[in-house]
Amino acid sequence: AIWDAIWATSNELLSDAAEHTRRAIILLTDGDDTISQVHMQDAINRALKADALIYAIGIGDRYQFGINEGALKKITEGTGGRAYFPRNERELRDSFAQIQNDLREQYLVAYSSSNKTRDGLYRRVAIEIVNPETRKENLRLNYRPGYFARSPDSAQPKGTKQP
Numbered sequence: 001a002i003w004d005a006i007w008a009t010s011n012e013l014l015s016d017a018a019e020h021t022r023r024a025i026i027l028l029t030d031g032d033d034t035i036s037q038v039h040m041q042d043a044i045n046r047a048l049k050a051d052a053l054i055y056a057i058g059i060g061d062r063y064q065f066g067i068n069e070g071a072l073k074k075i076t077e078g079t080g081g082r083a084y085f086p087r088n089e090r091e092l093r094d095s096f097a098q099i100q101n102d103l104r105e106q107y108l109v110a111y112s113s114s115n116k117t118r119d120g121l122y123r124r125v126a127i128e129i130v131n132p133e134t135r136k137e138n139l140r141l142n143y144r145p146g147y148f149a150r151s152p153d154s155a156q157p158k159g160t161k162q163p
Contacts (some may be wrong), residue, residue: 001033001035001036001037002027002029002031002033002036002043003033003036003038003039003040003042003043004036004037004038004043006025006027006038006043006044006046006047006054006075007038007042007043007046009025009052010025010043010046010047010049010050010052011046011050014047014050014051014052015049015050017050022103022106023050023051023052023053024052024053024054024055024081024099024103025047025052025053025054025055025081026054026055026056026057026099027054027055027056027057027072028056028057028059029056029057029058029059029060029072030058030059030060030061030065030066030067030068031056031058031067031068031069031070031071031072032060032065032066032067032068032071033068033071040071040074040075043075044074044075044078044079045122045148047079048078048079048122048144048146048147048148049148052079053079053080053081053103053144054075054076054078054079054081055076055081055082055083055084055099055102056072056075056076056081056082056083056084057083057084057085057086057092057095057096058072058083058084058085058086059086059092067085069083069085072085077145078145079144080142080143080144080145081142082098082099082102082142084098084099102142109127109143113149115149117149118149118150118151118152119149119151120148120149120150120151121148121149122146122147122148122149123146123147123148123149124145124146125143125144125145125146125147126145127141127143128141129141
């Protein structure tokens, strides 16, 4: 019930956090969800509405059950987070250290959209490096690929059901 857990955490815990609070969900999972009632994209959208980043650490038995790397990459990249797939204890510690660094070293980039309509719809955002010299440095931009334009009635009361 991974997607259910993300949706509930985003809706019930993180949506009530102070406005300028950094929000993150860290998943330790194999990424295989067979019983959630919420679809993956709905969980991503709810996390986006709560301004939460999702980080995933794919753990499990790679030989018998496998790890659904595609699902974990999709849900983390959809919120501006990252997925890690450690193969041993040292790589697991390194994954947590990298998440800690990512959360500490974030920058806030703000802009004012030319579309002023507050309709609650999803808007895509693309950030790219334009300086040719900086592009050569093989930097990786990690950012949310979009956001939901907040409508006046976008704040759902705590504990409400999925739309």
